[in-house]
Amino acid sequence: MRLQHPSGRAAEDLATEFLVAQGCQIIERNWHCRRGEIDLIVWDGSVCVFVEVKMRTSQAYGGAMASITTTKQRKLILSAQWYLHTRAQPEPACRFDAVLIDGNGHIQWLKNILECS
Template sequence: MKLNHPTGQAAEDRALAFLLEQGCELVERNWHCPYGEIDLIMRLGDKLLFVEVKFRKTQAFGGAAYSITPNKLAKLQRSAEYYLQINQLNTACRLDAVLLQGTASPQWITNLTG
């Protein structure tokens, strides 16, 4: 699926390039299901990473990190579980985020659910 907003597309492109530089491999991009969307599904070694990408121009109102609400996290978790179920996968996985703040270097938050 194509993103409708050029800023969102550029942020995802930037996050994807960053993760590829870290040794990840792209599995899916903008994967949709009844529970929501997963921005990036990546493989790192034997783990699947379900990655939420958040971009904010400034730190105002808490910045990119603040925009990952408990509701958003729950949707991401349900979507990841659905992906594993429909693809009949029994593999190690985790929920991550790549936060982009203006032109600063990407911040990779691993294991959002602790």
């Protein structure tokens, strides 16, 4: 089991509360496999959503969205593929979202941040 920084845990708690308030159903938190980790897996209606949560107190270096690098994107895709392979039959409609939280606690939900096949 991996240790998580308290601010990361707090950001995921805020994101969870926010998504539930938006009508999403939380399926998994901090789902791990050998390919990586997915912060949150939720149902948004009939769509399975893989959510990356990022909190940044500063906009320096591009802010929270800039921290979702191509390496992180690749890990998210591989992890999601593995999750679907091992858990979901038949495969549901899916998307990748980001929940970004700034230093003031402002939450921004970006839907469909990645395209993959």
